[in-house]
Amino acid sequence: MKKFIDLRSDTVTKPSEAMRKAMYDAEVGDDVYKEDPTANELERYAAELLGKEAALFVPSGVMGNQICLNVLTQPGDEVICEKDAHIFQYESGSPAALSGIQLSLIEGNKKGIFTAEQVEPLIRPTSAYYMARTKVIEIENTHNRAGGTINPIENIKSISELAKKYNLYMHLDGARIWNASVETGISPAEYSSYFDTVSCCLSKGLGAPIGSIIAGSKEFIKEAFRVRKAWGGGMRQVGIIAAAGLYALKNNIQRLKEDHQKAKQLAYNLSQIKNVNIDLELVETNIVIFSLKNMSVDNFLLKAKEHSLLLGTGKVGMLRAVTHMDVTMEDIEQASKIIERILNE
Numbered sequence: 001m002k003k004f005i006d007l008r009s010d011t012v013t014k015p016s017e018a019m020r021k022a023m024y025d026a027e028v029g030d031d032v033y034k035e036d037p038t039a040n041e042l043e044r045y046a047a048e049l050l051g052k053e054a055a056l057f058v059p060s061g062v063m064g065n066q067i068c069l070n071v072l073t074q075p076g077d078e079v080i081c082e083k084d085a086h087i088f089q090y091e092s093g094s095p096a097a098l099s100g101i102q103l104s105l106i107e108g109n110k111k112g113i114f115t116a117e118q119v120e121p122l123i124r125p126t127s128a129y130y131m132a133r134t135k136v137i138e139i140e141n142t143h144n145r146a147g148g149t150i151n152p153i154e155n156i157k158s159i160s161e162l163a164k165k166y167n168l169y170m171h172l173d174g175a176r177i178w179n180a181s182v183e184t185g186i187s188p189a190e191y192s193s194y195f196d197t198v199s200c201c202l203s204k205g206l207g208a209p210i211g212s213i214i215a216g217s218k219e220f221i222k223e224a225f226r227v228r229k230a231w232g233g234g235m236r237q238v239g240i241i242a243a244a245g246l247y248a249l250k251n252n253i254q255r256l257k258e259d260h261q262k263a264k265q266l267a268y269n270l271s272q273i274k275n276v277n278i279d280l281e282l283v284e285t286n287i288v289i290f291s292l293k294n295m296s297v298d299n300f301l302l303k304a305k306e307h308s309l310l311l312g313t314g315k316v317g318m319l320r321a322v323t324h325m326d327v328t329m330e331d332i333e334q335a336s337k338i339i340e341r342i343l344n345e
């Protein structure tokens with residue numbers, strides 16, 4: 001089979017031998033009865049890592065975010081988020097479809113970061129019965145569509161203080177919180193401490209085949225457990241995949257640093273190519289976004305594929321390369337050469 005250098009996403013990784021062994025060896029039971037020891041251990045360990053009372057294993061990041069929003073709101077409520085947030089751009093309209101809620105969008109800066117000063121005027125007065133009720137402020141960290149950028153902890157803190165002042169919930173889409181954490185040295189628990197609910201992916205840079213974790217108070221998780229079942233997410237002998245998640249949390253967080261180094265190298269190489277536009281300031285973790293001066297995105301993607309290189313897209317006119325554990329530094333050098341060759345052809 002032809003070997004591709006696959007930089008479309010960090011979701012393309014395949015479980016390592018050691019992870020597969022952990023899956024093979026997993027003790028299992030019926031998780032809908034809460035009798036799966038491996039899923040229970042994953043949830044306990046994840047809750048501890050995130051500094052929350054309890055956690056729940058869910059099939060995907062989208063389901064994680066949407067369960068959190070569903071539990072925190074009533075139909076007709078409103079969630080404030082950034083205009084390029086995953087929950088707005090890439091979750092198939094689920095806030096409206098599944099929970100009957102609307103999103104109020106803020107334009108963040110080029111890193112997708114908005115401030116407490118920007119949020120405050122959007123909070124609707126509780127006396128205004130004819131308006132939607134503001135219930136939640138959502139932050140995505142790292143911010144996918146902005147290019148894997150990290151939200152500064154001081155900024156998160158001031159937004160959470162505002163949330164307290166107005167009695168609002170805070171939700172973290174921490175699909176890649178692990179990347180933010182290894183880069184800044186701020187623990188996942190410290191990030192999570194500013195949020196009522198968090199959703200984090202195991203199947204992105206951490207390399208598990210399936211799954212996300214949501215975490216919060218015991219009361220929240222009790223309700224989330226009910227919603228997960230109602231939405232068809234109750235899984236039975238799920239220890240088989242929970243074992244991969246547990247392995248990922250125990251072994252694959254620190255190594256994310258290597259993915260960040262690969263992204264920085266790729267970004268630097270691209271910045272040296274004449275027909276590439278790239279903002280190096282945006283490359284903080286494992287995502288590199290760039291555009292081309294002399295070729296359409298579609299045409300470029302086709303040519304790259306012919307050269308065995310797979311890339312993704314993001315905002316209109318932008319290309320996206322995501323580094324992960326299944327690409328080496330040699331692959332990055334090779335990918336850079338392929339990109340240069342296509343643009344100079």
Ligand SMILES: Cc1ncc(COP(=O)(O)O)c(C=O)c1O
Pocket residue numbers: 059060061062063065086140142143144173175176201203212
């Ligand atoms: C920031 C963010 N949130 C949520 C998700 C959804 O995760 P999943 O694909 O597991 O549903 C993604 C996936 O790319 C993401 O980047």
